[in-house]
Amino acid sequence: MPEGSATTVVVIGGGPAGMAATLAARRRGARVVLIEAGDDVGGQYWRHLPETRATADEHTFHHGWERFRTMRSAIVTDPEVELILNGHVWSVDRRDGRPPLVHVMIGAADGRRRQARTFDPSSLVIATGAHERTLPFPGWDLPGVFTAGAAQALAKGERVAVGTNVLVAGAGPFLLPVVSSLLKVGATVAGVVEAAGWPQITRGWGARPWRLAKASAKGVELKGYIAEMAKNRIPYTVGSAVIAAHGIDRVEEVVVARLTPDWSPIPGTEKTITVDAVCVSHGFVPRTELAITAGCALDKDTVKTDQNQRTTVPGVFTAGELTGIGGVDLALAEGEIAGAVAAGGAPPPAAVRRRKTFREFAGRLDAAHGIRPGWQTWVDDTTLVCRCEDVTAGELRDTARMTGSRGLRSLKLTTRAGLGICQGRTCGRAVEEILAAAVGPDGLLDAGRTAHRPLAVPLRLGELATTGEDAG
Amino acid sequence: MFTTPQVLIVGAGIVGAAIARVMARADCDVVVVDRGATAGGTSASGEGNILVSDKGPGAELRLTQRSLRSWETIRAELHHELPGDFPGLELDYKGGLVVATTDAGAKALLEFAETQRDAGVIAEVVDDARAHELEPDLTRDLTAAVFYPEDAQVQPVIATEALLAAARHHGARIRQQVEVTGGIVEKGRLVGVETTAGPLRADLVIVAAGPWSGAVAERLGVSLPVRPRRGTVLVTSRMPHRIHRKVYDADYVGAVGSGSADLQVSSVVESTAAGTVLIGSSRERRGFDERIEARVLGALASKALLLFPFLADAQVMRAYGGFRPFVPDHLPIIGPDPRLPGLWHATGHEGAGIGLSLATAHLLAELIFESTEGNEFRLDRPGLEGEL
Numbered sequence: 001m002p003e004g005s006a007t008t009v010v011v012i013g014g015g016p017a018g019m020a021a022t023l024a025a026r027r028r029g030a031r032v033v034l035i036e037a038g039d040d041v042g043g044q045y046w047r048h049l050p051e052t053r054a055t056a057d058e059h060t061f062h063h064g065w066e067r068f069r070t071m072r073s074a075i076v077t078d079p080e081v082e083l084i085l086n087g088h089v090w091s092v093d094r095r096d097g098r099p100p101l102v103h104v105m106i107g108a109a110d111g112r113r114r115q116a117r118t119f120d121p122s123s124l125v126i127a128t129g130a131h132e133r134t135l136p137f138p139g140w141d142l143p144g145v146f147t148a149g150a151a152q153a154l155a156k157g158e159r160v161a162v163g164t165n166v167l168v169a170g171a172g173p174f175l176l177p178v179v180s181s182l183l184k185v186g187a188t189v190a191g192v193v194e195a196a197g198w199p200q201i202t203r204g205w206g207a208r209p210w211r212l213a214k215a216s217a218k219g220v221e222l223k224g225y226i227a228e229m230a231k232n233r234i235p236y237t238v239g240s241a242v243i244a245a246h247g248i249d250r251v252e253e254v255v256v257a258r259l260t261p262d263w264s265p266i267p268g269t270e271k272t273i274t275v276d277a278v279c280v281s282h283g284f285v286p287r288t289e290l291a292i293t294a295g296c297a298l299d300k301d302t303v304k305t306d307q308n309q310r311t312t313v314p315g316v317f318t319a320g321e322l323t324g325i326g327g328v329d330l331a332l333a334e335g336e337i338a339g340a341v342a343a344g345g346a347p348p349p350a351a352v353r354r355r356k357t358f359r360e361f362a363g364r365l366d367a368a369h370g371i372r373p374g375w376q377t378w379v380d381d382t383t384l385v386c387r388c389e390d391v392t393a394g395e396l397r398d399t400a401r402m403t404g405s406r407g408l409r410s411l412k413l414t415t416r417a418g419l420g421i422c423q424g425r426t427c428g429r430a431v432e433e434i435l436a437a438a439v440g441p442d443g444l445l446d447a448g449r450t451a452h453r454p455l456a457v458p459l460r461l462g463e464l465a466t467t468g469e470d471a472g
Numbered sequence: 473m474f475t476t477p478q479v480l481i482v483g484a485g486i487v488g489a490a491i492a493r494v495m496a497r498a499d500c501d502v503v504v505v506d507r508g509a510t511a512g513g514t515s516a517s518g519e520g521n522i523l524v525s526d527k528g529p530g531a532e533l534r535l536t537q538r539s540l541r542s543w544e545t546i547r548a549e550l551h552h553e554l555p556g557d558f559p560g561l562e563l564d565y566k567g568g569l570v571v572a573t574t575d576a577g578a579k580a581l582l583e584f585a586e587t588q589r590d591a592g593v594i595a596e597v598v599d600d601a602r603a604h605e606l607e608p609d610l611t612r613d614l615t616a617a618v619f620y621p622e623d624a625q626v627q628p629v630i631a632t633e634a635l636l637a638a639a640r641h642h643g644a645r646i647r648q649q650v651e652v653t654g655g656i657v658e659k660g661r662l663v664g665v666e667t668t669a670g671p672l673r674a675d676l677v678i679v680a681a682g683p684w685s686g687a688v689a690e691r692l693g694v695s696l697p698v699r700p701r702r703g704t705v706l707v708t709s710r711m712p713h714r715i716h717r718k719v720y721d722a723d724y725v726g727a728v729g730s731g732s733a734d735l736q737v738s739s740v741v742e743s744t745a746a747g748t749v750l751i752g753s754s755r756e757r758r759g760f761d762e763r764i765e766a767r768v769l770g771a772l773a774s775k776a777l778l779l780f781p782f783l784a785d786a787q788v789m790r791a792y793g794g795f796r797p798f799v800p801d802h803l804p805i806i807g808p809d810p811r812l813p814g815l816w817h818a819t820g821h822e823g824a825g826i827g828l829s830l831a832t833a834h835l836l837a838e839l840i841f842e843s844t845e846g847n848e849f850r851l852d853r854p855g856l857e858g859e860l
Contacts, residue, residue: 414633
C-alpha cells in the first residue's frame with residue numbers, strides 16, 4: 001500500500017534545494033519525507049566525508065559549511081521528517097489532477113535485499129539537481145580524463161587527487177572550486193582553460209553590474225578562488241579549449257587551442273601541455289527525468305514553474321537546478337518557497353527577494369559561459385560521442401545523411417547512441433546537437449527526447465517483479 | 473486499373489516505407505508524408521517481430537508466410553539500392569520457442585501447434601532436453617515447448633529507414649513534419665489532401681498511419697475501426713548472450729487474439745544484437761495514454777522471471793511504450809475504401825506490422841495494378857460489419 005497522508009510533503013533530492021524545501025515545509029507544520037540517493041544530505045555542493053571518517057578541516061572544502069551543519073541538524077533531529085538515505089526514486093506514476101505516486105528502492109545501488117516503498121504524497125517537491133555536461137573531444141575517453149565534477153567529488157568525498165599535474169578546462173565559475181579542491185588534496189594544477197573569451201565573459205557578467213551587488217557573497221567566494229589561484233601561480237587562459245588528449249594507456253598531453261567567439265578552434269594556435277590528468281566540464285544539464293515522467297511541462301530543458309515554484313502538474317513543485325542552472329543560493333531560495341507553498345503556506349518574502357537576485361546571477365552565468373555551437377568543429381568524425389555504445393561523431397553524421405531522418409528517436413535507435421547504461425546522461429546533449437547540425441537547417445523534430453527516462457535509475461528485474469506484486 | 477499513378481502515402485512507418493519502395497520501383501510518382509519524423513511511431517516501439525508462431529491458420533498467417541519469403545530476399549535487393557555503409561538490418565532467423573508452464577497451457581499450445589502444422593508452419597514439439605539445448609537457462613518448470621524455426625527478428629527502425637532510403641533511391645520523396653488536415657474531393661473522388669504544407673494532389677491516397685489511421689481517415693471524411701492498443705517493453709543493460717531465441721510463454725497466443733481492453737501481460741523475452749534483453753509485452757486498450765506505470769512494469773518483470781529465473785539479477789535500464797494499431801477482428805485493413813474512391817488503406821496490423829510490412833506492400837500493389845477480387849483484408853469484410 002502506498003504510504004502518505006493528507007499533509008505529507010515528499011521531497012526528492014537532499015541537496016540545498018531539497019533541504020531548504022524540507023525545513024520550510026516543516027515550519028508550515030507538514031510532515032516531510034525527504035528522499036536522498038546518497039549516504040547523506042548535502043548534494044553535490046556540500047558533498048563531504050562520511051561521519052565515520054570526519055576530519056577537522058572539512059569546513060575548508062566548503063562554502064557555507066556552518067549553514068549546512070545547521071540545516072542538516074534541524075532535519076535529522078526532527079521526528080516529523082522521515083529522512084530516507086540511499087533512497088533511489090526509480091519512477092513516478094502520473095495521475096490525473098494530483099501528485100504522482102513515488103516509487104523508491106532503498107539500499108545501496110548494488111546492494112541485495114533493497115526495500116521497495118511507494119509514497120502517495122499530498123505535495124511533491126522535485127529537487128533532483130543537475131548532471132554535469134562535458135563536451136566530447138578526440139581522446140576524451142582516455143584514462144586520466146575526468147569530468148570536473150568527478151574530480152571534485154573524489155577530492156571532497158574521498159580526499160583523493162585525480163593526478164599530480166592536472167589541467168582544469170571547460171567553462172564557467174565551477175572550474176574554480178575544482179582547482180581549490182585539487183590543491184587541497186595535493187595536486188599541482190597546470191592551468192585553467194576557460195572556453196568563453198573576455199568579450200563573452202564581460203558582456204555576460206558586465207551588463208548593469210550594480211544589480212549584482214546583492215549577490216555579493218558569490219563575488220566574495222569567486223574572489224577567494226581567484227586569490228588562491230594567483231598565490232599558486234596558476235595560469236588562467238580564456239577563449240581557449242582542450243581540443244584533444246593524447247596518450248598510450250592514459251592521458252600524457254593535451255592540445256589547447258584558442259577559440260573564436262563561437263568556440264571554433266583557430267588553426268595554428270594549438271599548444272601541447274604535458275599533464276597526467278585533465279578535468280573538463282562545460283556546465284550542467286538539469287536532471288529532469290522524474291519531472292518529465294510526472295508530466296511537468298518543460299521550457300527547453302528546464303521545468304516550467306510559476307512564482308510559487310509550482311510546475312504544471314497540480315501538487316508538484318520544483319526547485320534548484322531544474323528551473324535553470326543557478327547555483328546554491330538560488331537553490332536555497334527556491335527550495336524554501338517550494339517547501340512553504342507545498343505545505344499550504346505563503347511564499348516567504350525574503351526568499352522571494354533572494355530568488356530574484358540569484359535568478360539574475362543565473363542568467364548572467366549562462367550569458368558569460370554558455371556553450372557556443374562552434375565546439376562541434378573540434379569533434380572530428382573519429383571522436384567517440386556515446387561512450388557506452390561506442391558511437392562516433394562520424395557514425396551520427398553519416399546516419400543522418402543516409403537516412404534523411406529528422407527524428408532523434410529514429411537516429412538514436414539506428415546508431416544506438418545514448419542507448420547504453422548511462423541512458424544518454426553523459427552524451428545525450430552532444431548527440432542531439434551533433435545530429436541537429438547534421439540533419440540540416442530545419443533541425444530535429446523530437447529534440448529533447450533524450451531526457452525521457454521513465455525508469456530514472458536502473459533496478460534489478462527481481463526488484464521490479466516484487467514491486468508489481470505490491471502494486472497489485 | 474492504373475498504370476503509373478501518382479501515389480501519396482500518409483505515414484512514414486514501416487508499412488508506408490515498404491509501400492513507397494514497391495510503388496516507386498513500379499515507376500509511380502510517390503510522396504510520403506508524416507506529421508512527425510520517419511520511423512517515429514509504432515515502428516520505433518516494438519521488438520521487430522517477424523513471427524509465425526503466434527498466428528493460427530487463416531488470412532493473416534498466409535500473409536505472414538508470404539512476407540517471410542520477401543524478408544529472405546530483401547537484403548540482397550536492398551544491397552543494390554542503398555549505399556554500402558548503410559546500417560545492417562540485424563535480420564536474424566533465430567527461431568521462436570513457445571513454452572507452457574501449466575498443464576492447461578500445454579494442452580492449448582500443443583493443439584494450436586497442430587493446426588499451424590496443417591497450415592504449413594514448421595512447429596516442432598520439443599522435449600525438455602531439446603528445449604534446454606535450445607535455451608540452457610530456460611526454467612525447469614515447463615509442461616510443453618514448441619520450436620518455430622521460421623520466427624525471425626529485425627531491427628525495425630533500421631528496416632524502416634532502409635526501405636525509405638530505397639524508395640528515395642527509386643525517386644520517392646519523403647516529407648517529414650507535413651500533417652494531413654483534410655481531403656480534396658472532386659466529383660465524389662478523393663484527388664488529394666490538404667496538409668500543413670499546402671494541398672498535395674494524387675491519384676491514390678494510401679493511409680498507412682498505424683494506430684493514428686483512424687484519425688487520418690476521419691479528416692478525410694470516413695470512419696475507420698483502428699484504435700490504439702498500448703504496449704510496454706523493458707530493456708536490460710548489455711549482458712553476455714544467454715538467450716538465443718525469441719522465447720514466449722504460451723499465454724502470448726491468447727493475448728494477441730483477445731479483444732479485451734484490460735491489461736494483459738505475457739512474456740516475450742529475447743536478446744538483441746547489441747546485447748540487451750528485451751522483455752515484453754503488455755496489451756492494454758486505453759487510448760493514446762503515454763503513461764508508463766509501475767504496475768505494468770512489475771507484471772512484465774514477474775512474467776519474464778517465470779521463463780528465465782536467472783534474469784532476476786539483470787539490470788533493467790529502460791522502459792518504453794508504444795501503440796499498436798488494433799482492429800476488432802484482428803486482421804489488417806488493406807485495400808481501397810469502397811466509400812470514397814481514391815482512398816486506400818494499409819493499416820491495422822496490431823503487433824505484426826514489422827513482419828507483415830513487405831507482403832502488405834506487394835499485396836497492395838497487386839490490388840492497385842491487377843485486381844481487388846478475393847481480397848481477404850478488404851474493409852467491407854463480414855468481420856467488420858457494424859464497425860464502419
